[in-house]
Amino acid sequence: MVKQIAFVVIILCSMVYTLNTNSMAAEKIINIPIGTRFEKVGDFENLKLPDGSRIEMKTISIYDNVPIRDNIFGECEIRFYDQTGKVQEGKGYLIIDPAKGKLEGKKIKVPFDIKFLPSR
Amino acid sequence: MNQRKIFLGILVIVVVFYPLFSLRVDFAQVPTPDEIRKKMMEKRPAPRESTPPTPEERFERERRAGIESFYAEPSPIEYGSEVSLKWRFKSPTDNPRELTTTLQGIQMSGINISIGPERWRVVSRSSSLIEPNILEGTYTFIPQWRGRYSDFRLTIRYGDRTFQAETRGRGVQVNCYNLELKIETTQSPEPKLKFYVENKRWEYSAPYRGRLKVNYRIVSTPSGPLNKTGQHDFGSVDLPPGSQTSKIEVPLLPKEVAFASDEILIERTLFWMSPYPGEGEQSNRMSSTYPWTQTRASLARPIALVNLLLGALKIHIHNDGGQASYVELPGMGRRAFDIPEMRAELEVWGVHWGWYRSWVRDINNAHIGLDAISIGEGGIRLNIPIEAGGPTEIKCVYDPLGIGGYTDDTACPDVDLRGPINVKVVFFPTLVGGQIGYSHVTVDVTIEDTTFPGAWDWFIELFTGDLKPKIETETEKSLKSLLETEEVKNAFREAMTRLLREMGFNITRITRLEVSGSEIIFWYL
Numbered sequence: 001m002v003k004q005i006a007f008v009v010i011i012l013c014s015m016v017y018t019l020n021t022n023s024m025a026a027e028k029i030i031n032i033p034i035g036t037r038f039e040k041v042g043d044f045e046n047l048k049l050p051d052g053s054r055i056e057m058k059t060i061s062i063y064d065n066v067p068i069r070d071n072i073f074g075e076c077e078i079r080f081y082d083q084t085g086k087v088q089e090g091k092g093y094l095i096i097d098p099a100k101g102k103l104e105g106k107k108i109k110v111p112f113d114i115k116f117l118p119s120r
Numbered sequence: 121m122n123q124r125k126i127f128l129g130i131l132v133i134v135v136v137f138y139p140l141f142s143l144r145v146d147f148a149q150v151p152t153p154d155e156i157r158k159k160m161m162e163k164r165p166a167p168r169e170s171t172p173p174t175p176e177e178r179f180e181r182e183r184r185a186g187i188e189s190f191y192a193e194p195s196p197i198e199y200g201s202e203v204s205l206k207w208r209f210k211s212p213t214d215n216p217r218e219l220t221t222t223l224q225g226i227q228m229s230g231i232n233i234s235i236g237p238e239r240w241r242v243v244s245r246s247s248s249l250i251e252p253n254i255l256e257g258t259y260t261f262i263p264q265w266r267g268r269y270s271d272f273r274l275t276i277r278y279g280d281r282t283f284q285a286e287t288r289g290r291g292v293q294v295n296c297y298n299l300e301l302k303i304e305t306t307q308s309p310e311p312k313l314k315f316y317v318e319n320k321r322w323e324y325s326a327p328y329r330g331r332l333k334v335n336y337r338i339v340s341t342p343s344g345p346l347n348k349t350g351q352h353d354f355g356s357v358d359l360p361p362g363s364q365t366s367k368i369e370v371p372l373l374p375k376e377v378a379f380a381s382d383e384i385l386i387e388r389t390l391f392w393m394s395p396y397p398g399e400g401e402q403s404n405r406m407s408s409t410y411p412w413t414q415t416r417a418s419l420a421r422p423i424a425l426v427n428l429l430l431g432a433l434k435i436h437i438h439n440d441g442g443q444a445s446y447v448e449l450p451g452m453g454r455r456a457f458d459i460p461e462m463r464a465e466l467e468v469w470g471v472h473w474g475w476y477r478s479w480v481r482d483i484n485n486a487h488i489g490l491d492a493i494s495i496g497e498g499g500i501r502l503n504i505p506i507e508a509g510g511p512t513e514i515k516c517v518y519d520p521l522g523i524g525g526y527t528d529d530t531a532c533p534d535v536d537l538r539g540p541i542n543v544k545v546v547f548f549p550t551l552v553g554g555q556i557g558y559s560h561v562t563v564d565v566t567i568e569d570t571t572f573p574g575a576w577d578w579f580i581e582l583f584t585g586d587l588k589p590k591i592e593t594e595t596e597k598s599l600k601s602l603l604e605t606e607e608v609k610n611a612f613r614e615a616m617t618r619l620l621r622e623m624g625f626n627i628t629r630i631t632r633l634e635v636s637g638s639e640i641i642f643w644y645l
Contacts, residue, residue: 032469062469062471062473073468073473094468094469096468098466098476098518098531098532098576099576101466101576101578102578103464103578103581103582106463106464106465107464107465107466107467108464108465108466108467108476108578109467109468110466110467110468112468112469
């Protein structure tokens with residue numbers, strides 16, 4: 001009985017630890033409207049988000065001249081700083097939604113989302 | 121006693137009855153001046169030995185001197201005949217030959233002084249002394265006028281005295297024929313002319329006896345192929361007033377030539393023989409135009425044009441897989457055309473990423489029914505129905521390289537045209553060679569509905585501003601180009617001609633047309 005209670009306690013403690021240390025990946029979707037400007041600092045493209053958090057993107061690769069299937073057009077490395085300044089690193093995928101594009105002359109400018117997947 | 125009584129009786133009888141038997145009752149008419157003159161000529165006494173009149177006799181003669189009569193005879197006469205002016209003058213002297221007698225400017229002494237308002241030809245003139253103091257004169261002439269003339273004046277001067285007389289109501293009336301060359305035109309069933317000469321009645325009518333001849337020339341006016349000349353000799357005719365010669369017919373065939381112009385010009389010359397001495401053959405040349413009578417008709421719904429021509433019209437808008445769009449009238453022409461695809465560059469985060477390409481396909485006209493034809497907007501209107509069923513009409517793909525080859529067909533939705541696509545053609549009618557043709561057409565292609573469910577906003581915006589006007593413009597241009605070819609125009613004219621013929625119109629040439637409201641009004645020969 002004692003063993004069983006101890007097992008449950010250990011599990012619960014592990015979960016609390018995991019949550020507190022963000023050791024489990026938390027996916028984030030960051031909307032980038034049309035016309036958003038990034039600040040380039042060194043190898044990073046920095047962007048402040050409206051909620052006070054910010055992201056730094058590095059080693060951006062665009063899937064040029066590839067099918068638009070799945071609407072993923074590129075990927076990058078991301079550092080995500082929350083409001084408290086706590087940082088998470090991970091990978092970002094750039095996802096477009098052509099249906100939300102806007103016509104400017106003969107160009108369609110499309111907003112995109114950054115799907116941020118923190119690494120452990 | 122008895123013997124005395126008998127004697128007295130006889131005496132009474134003789135005294136009473138002799139005057140009764142000696143009375144002469146004469147109901148004859150009052151002799152004319154001419155008869156009087158003749159009678160006086162017959163009874164003309166031998167010239168008396170002139171014994172100088174006494175001063176009293178001379179005074180009395182001079183007091184009674186004057187023109188006793190002055191008249192024309194006979195009257196009326198026919199043109200070309202003679203008439204005489206006659207007068208009788210009682211002279212104040214026994215030697216009236218000393219007198220100067222003037223008849224309206226013509227001195228009887230033989231000196232022609234002037235020509236009055238009328239003309240004549242003198243035949244003879246004479247004067248003779250009937251009695252020592254009576255002078256009778258005759259002036260015979262042939263009047264060269266027609267109608268009545270009464271204003272002859274006679275003036276006789278003696279010394280310082282002037283004697284004058286006028287014919288007044290006893291002038292001369294000259295009757296004359298009044299020939300007129302008449303023309304009748306006939307259009308149906310065949311165009312022809314009829315000539316005849318009428319001796320028209322008028323105030324001074326007279327018969328015509330003599331030869332008649334007509335020369336004529338009939339031509340199109342102001343220009344055209346008709347040019348017909350001829351002549352006809354009526355021979356010697358006798359035309360009482362009001363009568364006419366037989367009619368001569370001049371057919372104007374073929375009628376396409378006769379009706380080639382709206383009017384014909386007829387130049388004709390009438391020849392006749394004048395009875396006036398010396399005038400001989402006379403002629404009168406006339407020239408006048410005769411418009412053909414045009415029949416007015418109207419056409420409200422030339423629906424047969426559909427069966428005869430326009431129903432075969434095909435519109436195929438399809439620029440897919442290298443195929444071309446076209447408009448076609450089988451047997452008359454085909455216009456292939458391309459509607460350039462719509463292309464938009466996809467840019468993400470300031471980076472070019474690929475191309476959206478879009479093109480039109482599978483737009484076809486539906487069956488053109490009889491109700492597609494109407495009159496309006498100043499012409500013959502054809503509303504071509506377009507079917508927009510079947511596959512989606514606006515194809516959309518994503519092309520990463522923009523050069524074809526690999527494309528992503530699922531990257532963007534196709535668009536289905538649901539709403540009406542109106543194709544309206546208006547043929548503006550005009551006359552071409554006497555047939556109803558058209559000068560030009562206007563073509564209006566309109567894709568009415570652009571609210572495509574499921575389509576992206578930017579795609580609709582791009583379609584409305586790019587591909588849609590291209591479809592409309594290119595189709596309009598090609599359809600207009602096809603319909604304005606000579607082949608189609610000729611076919612249209614032939615179809616209209618056949619249509620009108622089948623409707624029962626017997627038309628050689630249409631002369632005028634106009635579009636009024638929902639009708640075509642035309643005039644034809």
